[in-house]
Amino acid sequence: xxxxxxGTEIFTEEGTTVLKAARNAGIHIPTLCYLEGINDVASCRxxxxxxxxxxxxxxxxxxxxxEGMEIHTDSPRVISAxxxxxxxxxxxxxxxCFICPKNGDCELQAVCREYxxxxxxxxxxxxxxxxxxxxxxxxxxxxxxxxxxxxVSTCEKATGRKAIGRGRAGLAAIIETPFGEGWDTxxxxxxxxxxxxxxxxxxxxxxxxxxRAWEVTKVRTTCPHCAVGCQMNLVVKDGRVVDVxxxxxxxxxxxxxxxxxxxxFDFIDSPERIRTPLIKNPETGAFEPADWDTALDLVAEKFxxxxxxxxxxxxxxxxxxxxxxxxxxxxxxxxRTAFNSNNTDNCARV
Amino acid sequence: xxxxxxxxxxxxxxxxxxxxxxEEAHPVLGMQLRQAVERGAKLIVADPRDIDLAxxxxxxxxxxxxxxxxxxxxxMHIILAEGLEDRAFIENRTENFEALREMVKDYTxxxxxxxxxxxxxxxxxxARLYATAERAPILYCLGVTEHSTGTEGVMSLSxxxxxxxxxxxPGCGVNPIRGQNNVQGACDMxxxxxxxxxxxxxxxxxxxxxxxxxxxxxxxxTPGIKATDCFPKxxxxxxxxxxxxxxxxxxxxxxxxHVIKSLPSLDFLVVDELFLTETAKLADVILPGRSYAxxxxxxxxxxxxxxxxxxxxxxxxxxxxxxxxxxxIMRRMGYAQPHLTPAQIMEEISSLTPSFGxxxxxxxDSEEVGGRGLQWPCPAPDHPGTPILHVGKFARGLGxxxxxxxxxxxxxxDEAYPLLLMTGRILYHYNACAMTDxxxxxxxxxxxxxxxxxxxxxxRLHVEDGEMVAISSRRGRITAQARVSExxxxxxxxxxxxxxxxxxxxxxxxxxxxxxxxxxKVCAIRVEKLTEETKHNV
Ligand code: SF4
Ligand code: SF4
Ligand code: SF4
Numbered sequence: 001x002x003x004x005x006x007g008t009e010i011f012t013e014e015g016t017t018v019l020k021a022a023r024n025a026g027i028h029i030p031t032l033c034y035l036e037g038i039n040d041v042a043s044c045r046x047x048x049x050x051x052x053x054x055x056x057x058x059x060x061x062x063x064x065x066x067e068g069m070e071i072h073t074d075s076p077r078v079i080s081a082x083x084x085x086x087x088x089x090x091x092x093x094x095x096x097c098f099i100c101p102k103n104g105d106c107e108l109q110a111v112c113r114e115y116x117x118x119x120x121x122x123x124x125x126x127x128x129x130x131x132x133x134x135x136x137x138x139x140x141x142x143x144x145x146x147x148x149x150x151x152v153s154t155c156e157k158a159t160g161r162k163a164i165g166r167g168r169a170g171l172a173a174i175i176e177t178p179f180g181e182g183w184d185t186x187x188x189x190x191x192x193x194x195x196x197x198x199x200x201x202x203x204x205x206x207x208x209x210x211x212r213a214w215e216v217t218k219v220r221t222t223c224p225h226c227a228v229g230c231q232m233n234l235v236v237k238d239g240r241v242v243d244v245x246x247x248x249x250x251x252x253x254x255x256x257x258x259x260x261x262x263x264x265f266d267f268i269d270s271p272e273r274i275r276t277p278l279i280k281n282p283e284t285g286a287f288e289p290a291d292w293d294t295a296l297d298l299v300a301e302k303f304x305x306x307x308x309x310x311x312x313x314x315x316x317x318x319x320x321x322x323x324x325x326x327x328x329x330x331x332x333x334x335x336r337t338a339f340n341s342n343n344t345d346n347c348a349r350v
Numbered sequence: 351x352x353x354x355x356x357x358x359x360x361x362x363x364x365x366x367x368x369x370x371x372x373e374e375a376h377p378v379l380g381m382q383l384r385q386a387v388e389r390g391a392k393l394i395v396a397d398p399r400d401i402d403l404a405x406x407x408x409x410x411x412x413x414x415x416x417x418x419x420x421x422x423x424x425x426m427h428i429i430l431a432e433g434l435e436d437r438a439f440i441e442n443r444t445e446n447f448e449a450l451r452e453m454v455k456d457y458t459x460x461x462x463x464x465x466x467x468x469x470x471x472x473x474x475x476x477a478r479l480y481a482t483a484e485r486a487p488i489l490y491c492l493g494v495t496e497h498s499t500g501t502e503g504v505m506s507l508s509x510x511x512x513x514x515x516x517x518x519x520p521g522c523g524v525n526p527i528r529g530q531n532n533v534q535g536a537c538d539m540x541x542x543x544x545x546x547x548x549x550x551x552x553x554x555x556x557x558x559x560x561x562x563x564x565x566x567x568x569x570x571x572t573p574g575i576k577a578t579d580c581f582p583k584x585x586x587x588x589x590x591x592x593x594x595x596x597x598x599x600x601x602x603x604x605x606x607x608h609v610i611k612s613l614p615s616l617d618f619l620v621v622d623e624l625f626l627t628e629t630a631k632l633a634d635v636i637l638p639g640r641s642y643a644x645x646x647x648x649x650x651x652x653x654x655x656x657x658x659x660x661x662x663x664x665x666x667x668x669x670x671x672x673x674x675x676x677x678x679i680m681r682r683m684g685y686a687q688p689h690l691t692p693a694q695i696m697e698e699i700s701s702l703t704p705s706f707g708x709x710x711x712x713x714x715d716s717e718e719v720g721g722r723g724l725q726w727p728c729p730a731p732d733h734p735g736t737p738i739l740h741v742g743k744f745a746r747g748l749g750x751x752x753x754x755x756x757x758x759x760x761x762x763x764d765e766a767y768p769l770l771l772m773t774g775r776i777l778y779h780y781n782a783c784a785m786t787d788x789x790x791x792x793x794x795x796x797x798x799x800x801x802x803x804x805x806x807x808x809x810r811l812h813v814e815d816g817e818m819v820a821i822s823s824r825r826g827r828i829t830a831q832a833r834v835s836e837x838x839x840x841x842x843x844x845x846x847x848x849x850x851x852x853x854x855x856x857x858x859x860x861x862x863x864x865x866x867x868x869x870x871k872v873c874a875i876r877v878e879k880l881t882e883e884t885k886h887n888v
Contacts, residue, residue, distance in 0.1 A: 277636065
């Protein structure tokens with residue numbers, strides 16, 4: 001099908017939404033509630049566009065393209081509608097960006113900047129509510145929530161737990177998260193996918209308060225726990241991994257579980273790490289620190305003596321099935337060449 | 351896996367999940383299975399427990415543990431009796447079909463149901479559902495392999511898929527979900543007593559010659575011994591020196607007491623580790639290696655997908671990359687191994703391993719691959735990798751039916767030890783939890799060991815939900831908190847295997863006769879209520 005977006009001719013498949021057609025063509029339309037394949041409630045009204053011959057503005061995320069449609073994504077009318085939508089959203093958002101952990105990473109803040117709106121000027125003003133600590137990883141601050149329902153849809157459709165509900169308090173819609181009292185009997189499995197998809201600072205991992213967006217670098221890697229092989233970014237601040245975020249890998253499509261998101265970095269620089277070679281004193285049985293040359297010479301001397309006296313079959317080397325391919329390759333090469341043995345195995349069976 | 355996570359969860363009509371609890375062991379796969387069910391895929395769960403996915407299943411067969419072979423044979427019996435097999439597939443792509451037909455003849459629904467402790471009608475329904483689906487993958491995990499008949503269990507599931515022609519297509523296949531992040535890689539990389547990297551057999555003279563030439567050394571031609579068979583040989587003195595790289599067999603091997611006896615009988619034990627694990631404590635020398643966040647490299651996931659691991663940080667102290675450690679040991683033992691970067695090591699791997707021929711760090715980092723990894727076999731630099739195995743043809747040509755008969759587990763409950771114990775994983779921890787227990791929140795949620803037991807068994811012992819109980823087997827005795835419900839079958843209990851004071855003190859070291867996998871899943875135990883006296887003795 002052929003449409004015109006801002007005067008440019010564009011071909012798309014039938015059934016495509018205006019939003020998708022525009023994004024495929026590299027044309028930017030802002031969104032806050034939309035999440036592809038997960039959330040399509042069309043409530044934030046930031047993606048509105050003007051179509052020639054239509055009186056009302058259309059939400060691009062929920063409008064399928066039609067043959068010959070002529071769409072404007074940045075007409076003055078569109079821009080002023082988006083500014084109005086933003087002010088409406090801000091009216092229920094306790095904007096205090098300076099102290100908010102999501103400062104610099106917040107999608108609401110980013111769209112405000114794009115449309116020249118100062119969040120603090122239009123944001124709700126009330127004393128910040130004290131959040132009490134219940135859930136070990138996650139917190140929800142209703143005064144920051146813009147009711148986009150991304151978290152609800154994420155938990156329902158992506159995680160598949162349905163641990164977050166939509167509720168009502170009087171006339172107002174509210175989000176019912178499982179992070180308060182009773183968290184330990186809820187359906188929540190602490191995966192944090194809802195926090196990752198929350199556009200504001202309303203749902204965050206508690207540790208998010210320990211760094212700001214501009215202080216960190218990110219390194220793409222593979223989760224060290226199970227064989228799903230989820231892709232993730234290690235978030236590094238001052239040479240330490242302080243957080244993990246899900247990346248769009250082929251086997252995980254942006255999702256992580258609690259082990260990947262919360263159980264894969266505290267151990268890296270843990271005080272319990274062994275940091276120098278240790279040799280056991282045969283007399284006392286206690287481990288004593290040694291330098292590498294001493295430790296490696298001792299290892300080589302003992303293994304060489306066993307090999308030369310009893311043959312390579314008296315030596316063995318087991319690999320870790322959690323380590324890298326390159327490590328494992330070198331381990332088995334060491335056993336076969338230096339040990340002169342084929343007694344090498346991994347814990348695949350164990 | 352023969353297929354990818356994506357195709358089996360998005361393109362399947364029916365999913366047969368057996369001996370696997372992916373919601374806890376492989377959570378992000380579990381999430382995608384829930385999505386598949388929401389999308390309308392039908393689910394058959396064959397598992398001894400009411401795992402969460404069982405509640406979403408169309409059919410849940412609560413199999414008696416250790417009866418997977420009988421279950422698969424029973425399914426095939428029904429499929430053949432009703433003429434639901436894929437004739438064309440059997441004729442064109444397989445051999446030894448008659449032997450299979452002969453084997454499954456006796457596995458009538460009634461007999462199978464009696465062995466497995468299930469309803470024959472439901473078994474018939476499951477067989478029909480699987481066989482008549484256009485696309486249906488089989489997914490299995492340690493619940494199939496961790497039995498003394500594990501290899502037969504795997505063979506039987508392959509037979510079932512071949513019988514129904516459900517191989518070599520999207521949304522089908524036989525899909526073992528590997529446990530640890532790089533089990534697939536560890537096997538691929540030749541940490542194996544009989545095989546070089548890429549499953550090249552060392553008994554093949556051409557293969558041996560290739561490696562001897564590349565490594566510039568005459569190698570030992572005698573196949574080695576499997577890890578689990580090594581432990582007894584330590585006690586007899588046949589194995590005197592051992593290097594363990596990042597494993598904790600004291601915590602993860604069945605029959606902990608036996609392992610603790612074996613390791614000290616070594617003349618010399620070296621452990622390359624991050625932490626002072628129970629195994630490391632027994633070492634003569636500990637060499638501090640690096641974690642995944644401190645080095646470059648690759649992991650291969652359960653889809654055979656080779657993906658990058660990248661260095662993010664360095665920690666204070668004298669740790670060294672593990673490849674550096676192994677290289678130094680080689681050099682000091684007289685083998686002139688040059689120091690190589692991980693990227694150079696991968697070049698050596700790909701030059702010697704046909705299925706990795708097209709894999710390099712440069713390519714994995716390229717725009718072409720786009721962060722999606724490469725699935726082996728990937729024989730050449732212009733080969734896109736192989737998402738689905740056995741398309742049009744099996745690696746060996748024709749698929750071979752390998753019929754297997756059901757054999758009961760090695761140790762079954764008796765008068766002294768009347769309950770059956772299974773072990774498994776929980777969501778929050780990973781194996782020996784040397785990594786996960788460093789996260790405070792995780793310990794807060796899942797800090798201690800427990801035993802799931804059936805309401806009726808608990809009632810007989812006057813044990814209440816939440817009470818501490820003593821659990822003993824022929825090998826050891828521990829205490830844990832009882833969780834009383836109807837999740838397991840009557841007469842059966844379940845425990846996680848992550849904790850030090852945990853289940854491996856009880857498990858049996860009977861090994862699968864073919865692959866030497868320990869039988870973690872089934873052993874006999876006795877549960878006792880703690881009296882005031884016994885409370886203090888444990
Ligand atoms: S908590 Fe976040 S994701 Fe959920 S509705 Fe509020 S703003 Fe949206
Ligand atoms: S952490 Fe995961 S399970 Fe819990 S509410 Fe968020 S998405 Fe749902
Ligand atoms: S994030 Fe969870 S599911 Fe994904 S690889 Fe890590 S442990 Fe496995």
